[in-house]
Amino acid sequence: MQKQIWKAGNMVYPLPAVMVSTADTLGNDNILTVAWTGTICTNPAMVYISVRPERYSYHMLKESGEFVINLTTEKLARATDFCGVRSGRDIDKWKEMCLTRGKAQSLVYAPVIAESPVNIECKVTKVEELGSHHMFLAKVQAVQVSEEHMNPNGKFELNKTGLLAYSHGEYLRLGASIGTFGYSVRKKQVKKKRK
Ligand SMILES: Cc1cc2nc3c(=O)[nH]c(=O)nc-3n(C[C@H](O)[C@H](O)[C@H](O)COP(=O)(O)O)c2cc1C
Numbered sequence: 567m568q569k570q571i572w573k574a575g576n577m578v579y580p581l582p583a584v585m586v587s588t589a590d591t592l593g594n595d596n597i598l599t600v601a602w603t604g605t606i607c608t609n610p611a612m613v614y615i616s617v618r619p620e621r622y623s624y625h626m627l628k629e630s631g632e633f634v635i636n637l638t639t640e641k642l643a644r645a646t647d648f649c650g651v652r653s654g655r656d657i658d659k660w661k662e663m664c665l666t667r668g669k670a671q672s673l674v675y676a677p678v679i680a681e682s683p684v685n686i687e688c689k690v691t692k693v694e695e696l697g698s699h700h701m702f703l704a705k706v707q708a709v710q711v712s713e714e715h716m717n718p719n720g721k722f723e724l725n726k727t728g729l730l731a732y733s734h735g736e737y738l739r740l741g742a743s744i745g746t747f748g749y750s751v752r753k754k755q756v757k758k759k760r761k
Contacts, residue, residue, distance in 0.1 A: 585679055586633050589676040623654065674708075684710070
């Protein structure tokens with residue numbers, strides 16, 4: 567495969583574009599969209615978000631040391647984009663996007679976004695000042711998942727919630743499943759021949 571060589575840059579895609587809700591110590595809260603996010607440890611469950619210090623939300627994250635990662639869906643695509651291009655300095659994004667505050671189930675004060683199918687409540691353990699972005703490493707305190715997406719066997723059907731992916735400047739819906747974890751080495755079931 568012939569390649570072009572580009573200068574160093576960010577090309578790890580696709581990513582989730584999540585809506586992060588946070589609050590300051592005076593009780594003001596806000597939502598910002600974050601694509602620089604991910605899981606960094608299984609046990610303890612840990613995640614990160616990287617945020618530019620000039621964002622209005624930054625002081626809330628720094629002061630409170632907490633935030634909620636709200637997963638986004640096709641239905642929430644417009645709100646996801648909006649919360650990433652407008653600042654809480656100027657407008658109330660909850661009101662503009664008709665998003666509802668829900669209560670966190672752990673000791674996190676920041677509200678969860680009720681319309682999101684998964685809310686990940688986090689407490690910051692470390693801030694790494696990397697450069698343009700400061701990375702907030704955080705321990706997951708609790709996870710809320712929507713009952714609406716539970717199947718009759720009690721399994722959470724995350725991949726039926728319409729999750730949104732962000733890749734190279736575009737929001738995309740996920741496609742059909744092409745395998746499950748470990749499928750490449752799993753023995754194929756031999757169909758019994760009818761006699
Ligand atoms: C898809 C998308 C992803 C974004 N990812 C990040 C990110 O990872 N970190 C960041 O600091 N800003 C990111 N932004 C920009 C902020 O969300 C944006 O500047 C927002 O208006 C900040 O809101 P605030 O000023 O109310 O805090 C992203 C924006 C979009 C649309």
